[in-house]
Amino acid sequence: MLNFKKVEDLQQYLEDVKQKRRSIGFIPTMGALHDGHLSLIKRAKEETSCVVVCIFVNPTQFNDTADLDKYPRTIANDILQLTSVETDVLFFPDVEEVYPKGLNTKLELDFGQLATVMEGEFRPGHFDGMAQVVNRLLEIVKPNKLFMGQKDFQQAAIVRSMLKQTESNTELIICPIVREMDGLAMSSRNVRLTTENRKNAPKISKLLIELGTKIKRENFDKLKEEFAKEINSLPEFKLEYIDIVDGITLQSVDAYDDSDFIVVCIATWAGKIRLIDNYILKENQD
Numbered sequence: 057m058l059n060f061k062k063v064e065d066l067q068q069y070l071e072d073v074k075q076k077r078r079s080i081g082f083i084p085t086m087g088a089l090h091d092g093h094l095s096l097i098k099r100a101k102e103e104t105s106c107v108v109v110c111i112f113v114n115p116t117q118f119n120d121t122a123d124l125d126k127y128p129r130t131i132a133n134d135i136l137q138l139t140s141v142e143t144d145v146l147f148f149p150d151v152e153e154v155y156p157k158g159l160n161t162k163l164e165l166d167f168g169q170l171a172t173v174m175e176g177e178f179r180p181g182h183f184d185g186m187a188q189v190v191n192r193l194l195e196i197v198k199p200n201k202l203f204m205g206q207k208d209f210q211q212a213a214i215v216r217s218m219l220k221q222t223e224s225n226t227e228l229i230i231c232p233i234v235r236e237m238d239g240l241a242m243s244s245r246n247v248r249l250t251t252e253n254r255k256n257a258p259k260i261s262k263l264l265i266e267l268g269t270k271i272k273r274e275n276f277d278k279l280k281e282e283f284a285k286e287i288n289s290l291p292e293f294k295l296e297y298i299d300i301v302d303g304i305t306l307q308s309v310d311a312y313d314d315s316d317f318i319v320v321c322i323a324t325w326a327g328k329i330r331l332i333d334n335y336i337l338k339e340n341q342d
């Protein structure tokens with residue numbers, strides 16, 4: 057695996073890749089890699105011939121500095137994992153490389169409601185920072201395909217809108233959520249859960265699946281209320297939101313027949329750790 061820290065060096069190498077007409081797959085991450093990240097890399101290996109992974113803990117998408125400070129940084133182990141799945145290129149830049157003009161160079165894109173609901177309401181500024189870094193990294197790498205996880209459903213919806221607004225040639229591929237054996241969605245933050253909270257966390261996915269079985273016959277408000285009650289009954293758990301939304305517009309959906317693509321998205325505190333998860337309730341591909 058090649059390892060670049062400088063934009064210029066990476067771009068020089070990728071120029072050569074493009075000249076040889078090899079396709080580039082790109083996976084932006086914040087490191088602390090787990091099997092969820094590796095699933096994106098494996099998919100990229102299947103679909104493109106040069107797979108570039110970026111590890112960059114992006115300061116502009118953290119609305120809470122304590123969360124940024126405590127974000128796990130495990131580069132030595134990450135490199136082992138990247139090598140194990142035969143990643144072609146690691147890009148591991150410093151902040152100055154990604155933001156040569158400083159952190160305050162905001163994007164002039166409008167995501168409307170996509171960026172104000174759910175995560176947008178509770179993590180102000182988060183999506184501005186996310187879109188800023190993804191846009192900058194795409195500008196650097198110019199990949200044919202960008203691989204992102206359904207785990208961050210709203211993030212993927214915003215990136216889809218960004219690619220459309222910027223008339224980008226990059227294709228977005230959204231990959232399914234990888235879960236632990238007990239159903240907990242894999243996340244770099246899971247290692248920070250207390251033993252007791254880790255034990256209770258799989259209840260989230262169990263309740264999401266259960267909600268899915270009732271979706272055709274029960275009132276959505278009632279389902280959301282029941283979910284909240286169950287989560288809030290777990291010690292130290294506090295549900296931040298549950299919303300049942302259209303998978304493209306992220307507008308709330310009130311009934312099963314109101315959309316062809318319905319997703320339930322949640323965020324909950326488990327002690328001091330914030331967990332997000334989602335589950336696709338309906339997806340008509342035609």
Ligand code: AMP
Binds near residue numbers: 084203208232243
């Ligand atoms: P992060 O390092 O958390 O910024 O995540 C980098 C990419 O990995 C994002 O596109 C995430 O959606 C994706 N990802 C994170 N966790 C999972 C998971 N459990 N399953 C699939 N993809 C994931």
